[in-house]
Amino acid sequence: MDRREAKDRALARYRQERDWFAFLLEAAGMMNTPEGQLQVKLLNILLDSKQKVVECVENDKPFIAAYFCTAPELFTAMDLPWFMIMETPFLGATAPYIMEDLQGAEEMGLGTDLCTAIRLPIYYIESGQMPVPSAVIGLLSPCDGTTMLQQILRHNKAWHNVPLFCPDPPYTSDERAIKYFAKELRQMVKFIEQHTGRKLDIDRLREVCEESNRSYALWQEYNELRRAVPCPHGWEIGGAQAFAVSQCFRAGDPRCTDWFRQLLECGEAKVKAGRGANDYVPEKIRLLWFDIMPYGWIFEFMPWLEQEWGAILVMDMFSNFPYTLIDTSSEETMFHDLAKRNLMDVPMIRQARGTAENFSSDIVRIVKDYKIDAVIWPGHMGHKDGAATAGIMRETCRGIGVPFLHIGLDLFDKRYTSVDEVKDKVSQFFTGMGLG
Amino acid sequence: METTIKSRAFEELAAAAEGIMNPAVQEWREGGGKVVGYFCSHVPTEVLMAAGILPFRMRGTGSTGTELSDAFFSSINCSFPRHTFNQALRGEYDFLDGLLCVSSCDHIRRVYDNWKQNLDTPFIKIMSLPKKVGDPQAEWYREEITLLKGELEKQFNLQISDDQLRDAIKLRNETRRLQRELYDLRKAQNPAITGAETLAVMVAGSAMPAERYNALLKTLLHDLNGVNGTRDFRARLMIVGSELDDPEYIEVIEEQGGLVVTDSICYGTRTMWVDVDEQAADPVEALARYYIQERPSCPRMNDDQPRRAQFLRDLIQEFQVDGVIGERMLFCDFWCAEHYMNKMDFKEAGVPFIQLDREYITSGKGQLRTRIQAFLETMGK
Numbered sequence: 001m002d003r004r005e006a007k008d009r010a011l012a013r014y015r016q017e018r019d020w021f022a023f024l025l026e027a028a029g030m031m032n033t034p035e036g037q038l039q040v041k042l043l044n045i046l047l048d049s050k051q052k053v054v055e056c057v058e059n060d061k062p063f064i065a066a067y068f069c070t071a072p073e074l075f076t077a078m079d080l081p082w083f084m085i086m087e088t089p090f091l092g093a094t095a096p097y098i099m100e101d102l103q104g105a106e107e108m109g110l111g112t113d114l115c116t117a118i119r120l121p122i123y124y125i126e127s128g129q130m131p132v133p134s135a136v137i138g139l140l141s142p143c144d145g146t147t148m149l150q151q152i153l154r155h156n157k158a159w160h161n162v163p164l165f166c167p168d169p170p171y172t173s174d175e176r177a178i179k180y181f182a183k184e185l186r187q188m189v190k191f192i193e194q195h196t197g198r199k200l201d202i203d204r205l206r207e208v209c210e211e212s213n214r215s216y217a218l219w220q221e222y223n224e225l226r227r228a229v230p231c232p233h234g235w236e237i238g239g240a241q242a243f244a245v246s247q248c249f250r251a252g253d254p255r256c257t258d259w260f261r262q263l264l265e266c267g268e269a270k271v272k273a274g275r276g277a278n279d280y281v282p283e284k285i286r287l288l289w290f291d292i293m294p295y296g297w298i299f300e301f302m303p304w305l306e307q308e309w310g311a312i313l314v315m316d317m318f319s320n321f322p323y324t325l326i327d328t329s330s331e332e333t334m335f336h337d338l339a340k341r342n343l344m345d346v347p348m349i350r351q352a353r354g355t356a357e358n359f360s361s362d363i364v365r366i367v368k369d370y371k372i373d374a375v376i377w378p379g380h381m382g383h384k385d386g387a388a389t390a391g392i393m394r395e396t397c398r399g400i401g402v403p404f405l406h407i408g409l410d411l412f413d414k415r416y417t418s419v420d421e422v423k424d425k426v427s428q429f430f431t432g433m434g435l436g
Numbered sequence: 437m438e439t440t441i442k443s444r445a446f447e448e449l450a451a452a453a454e455g456i457m458n459p460a461v462q463e464w465r466e467g468g469g470k471v472v473g474y475f476c477s478h479v480p481t482e483v484l485m486a487a488g489i490l491p492f493r494m495r496g497t498g499s500t501g502t503e504l505s506d507a508f509f510s511s512i513n514c515s516f517p518r519h520t521f522n523q524a525l526r527g528e529y530d531f532l533d534g535l536l537c538v539s540s541c542d543h544i545r546r547v548y549d550n551w552k553q554n555l556d557t558p559f560i561k562i563m564s565l566p567k568k569v570g571d572p573q574a575e576w577y578r579e580e581i582t583l584l585k586g587e588l589e590k591q592f593n594l595q596i597s598d599d600q601l602r603d604a605i606k607l608r609n610e611t612r613r614l615q616r617e618l619y620d621l622r623k624a625q626n627p628a629i630t631g632a633e634t635l636a637v638m639v640a641g642s643a644m645p646a647e648r649y650n651a652l653l654k655t656l657l658h659d660l661n662g663v664n665g666t667r668d669f670r671a672r673l674m675i676v677g678s679e680l681d682d683p684e685y686i687e688v689i690e691e692q693g694g695l696v697v698t699d700s701i702c703y704g705t706r707t708m709w710v711d712v713d714e715q716a717a718d719p720v721e722a723l724a725r726y727y728i729q730e731r732p733s734c735p736r737m738n739d740d741q742p743r744r745a746q747f748l749r750d751l752i753q754e755f756q757v758d759g760v761i762g763e764r765m766l767f768c769d770f771w772c773a774e775h776y777m778n779k780m781d782f783k784e785a786g787v788p789f790i791q792l793d794r795e796y797i798t799s800g801k802g803q804l805r806t807r808i809q810a811f812l813e814t815m816g817k
Contacts (some may be wrong), residue, residue, distance in 0.1 A: 109779070113766060114772045118769070143542055143769070144736070147738050148568060148770060166567075166568065166738055168573060170564045171545075178570075180576055185570075242793070309486070354539075384512055385546055388513050390509070406510070
């Protein structure tokens with residue numbers, strides 16, 4: 001395969017994913033509601049970010065592969081296009097070719113008990129279907145699978161010579177850990193500068209962090225609205241998108257801030273009008289879904305929760321807001337706070353990187369703040385540290401008197417536990433607990 | 437365990453591996469000695485030894501079920517912590533004065549959380565083990581060891597001097613040297629000791645005072661001197677993987693004619709192939725460098741896969757290995773991916789390789805036998 005063919009193959013899925021989002025954009029454009037307009041704006045930001053990567057590949061310009069919790073404000077400040085290595089399972093899991101790719105991963109001989117969100121990117125890397133970047137910023141938390149993804153990436157012949165840097169996340173969550181991780185981030189910047197030719201300008205980083213702070217402040221304000229009864233938004237808009245906008249595309253981009261402003265206005269209008277998430281279904285159960293949403297089969301499940309049970313997803317792990325804003329007074333404070341945010345605040349890393357305390361404390365906080373009626377720990381097959389925390393979560397919920405359900409499923413692959421089985425378990429739970 | 441070795445020392449060592457409590461630990465306790473359990477070979481046991489505490493490596497030996505720990509863990513968790521924590525909930529580890537963990541893997545690190553919440557062991561700590569092998573990581577671990585030292589001093593009301601640390605390092609290095617001598621015997625055409633017997637000896641090393649263990653091991657080496665070992669085997673095998681503390685598992689493999697002559701497992705070469713630097717000015721730094729940078733690593737350490745692959749290639753050559761068994765406990769992501777890479781590397785090098793997924797407790801022996809027979813046949817042995 002020559003270079004051109006390799007490039008085309010590497011971009012094929014990426015282009016398909018871009019086209020899939022373009023199709024969703026078209027559909028969202030037909031929704032003449034403020035929520036529909038928010039989706040349009042979001043998809044435009046996403047498509048723009050994808051298009052930039054395509055252009056970089058086609059024109060041999062520098063771009064990197066990274067993750068959401070590797071201080072993306074730094075990439076924006078360096079004007080460096082990037083894509084998330086786990087982008088497909090996180091953002092494109094509804095795409096029509098996912099099952100075919102999961103099958104491909106299985107045929108490669110990867111163990112099926114390895115997290116699907118890890119298996120898919122490994123498949124894309126090993127089969128030459130992921131754009132090869134100028135450099136990679138790897139992730140070593142929250143789970144064992146992510147560590148191994150970086151090692152397989154390094155082992156792959158096409159990626160072997162691509163420079164790779166992984167900031168090392170300490171297990172502890174104290175000032176010493178933050179300082180250590182801040183040093184790792186500084187090393188990461190040096191590494192990016194060396195391998196992409198881009199320089200980090202501290203004044204530009206300050207601008208980006210200030211913009212990012214504006215986004216986060218609006219997100220925090222918006223989350224206050226979700227405490228309202230009924231909750232103005234459910235699974236469709238607000239939470240997970242807020243995470244994607246602030247951390248996956250262009251952190252610290254004014255368009256993201258603008259999106260948050262519009263989200264806040266939309267939520268405020270609904271709260272003032274006393275309108276809930278779904279105009280046709282009254283809110284009966286306020287739900288905490290304590291993980292990522294089931295992106296692989298979200299459209300088959302989440303609407304059912306609302307329609308069948310009046311169960312509104314008031315909060316989930318990725319919508320939660322435990323962030324502190326970045327102190328932009330000096331270079332040191334910015335690196336310190338970026339380290340804190342990416343080590344201790346961002347979802348999943350916050351709960352699963354270190355000891356189990358954040359699983360319990362987050363549940364208690366969210367249940368109290370958002371008047372939660374039931375907590376569901378989906379029990380994704382890849383979240384093994386969480387699986388070993390199930391007893392602690394159950395006890396925590398028992399302690400605060402809120403019903404808890406642990407299902408056992410695959411958030412991306414509905415063959416693991418069928419959607420009907422999940423619905424059945426949830427129905428039995430709601431019925432047994434006298435909810436709905 | 438069936439054995440042809442005629443040695444009282446071996447009998448005592450093998451007995452220590454067969455259960456959790458053994459006479460040496462019992463004697464230690466009766467003499468007023470403290471015992472701290474630990475998970476993972478990245479725990480710097482030398483610090484415990486320097487404090488006069490007996491380090492005891494956690495196992496689920498003798499467990500028959502997980503009925504108590506199932507309330508805390510899930511079916512997608514590795515059976516090693518499930519069985520071991522079950523043993524703890526049953527009171528089998530009530531003799532411990534402390535538990536020391538490192539942030540080793542997703543399953544084991546949660547034993548710490550569940551233990552802390554449900555058991556009353558006086559001292560419990562988890563150390564933050566870096567995931568890379570560079571100088572900043574060695575420095576981080578040096579600080580972690582210093583913190584551990586301080587906490588042990590406070591908890592057990594004692595002082596740990598640099599000289600005590602150096603003595604502990606020397607004593608532990610002596611264990612490593614003797615274990616390497618034992619492994620040297622396995623390089624012979626007809627090794628005087630089988631893989632199953634060796635594993636029993638290695639496991640015993642983590643379950644009794646080092647002085648006693650070293651004395652027994654010296655006697656065993658003396659007893660094995662000049663002994664003509666097993667000739668009745670079809671192939672020389674290496675076993676690669678994680679926590680394997682049950683000699684019976686290897687016994688099943690060897691019954692089929694696959695003599696296990698070396699390994700890279702958590703109780704094997706990775707724990708003793710190199711020594712801690714005894715001449716270093718700062719013994720804490722020497723320990724940090726050893727555990728992060730110098731000892732053969734496991735897949736948990738991120739940027740070290742090429743060195744691990746080289747280590748396996750060296751072992752294959754040194755021990756004249758015909759084929760490699762990659763063992764992995766179900767739901768282990770580290771070894772799932774590592775063996776995926778090993779498989780490709782061995783294929784390229786023309787080394788026969790088989791991956792065997794297993795539960796912590798040796799079950800499904802029939803299936804294991806069939807897989808091994810088939811593997812040996814594909815090797816033309």
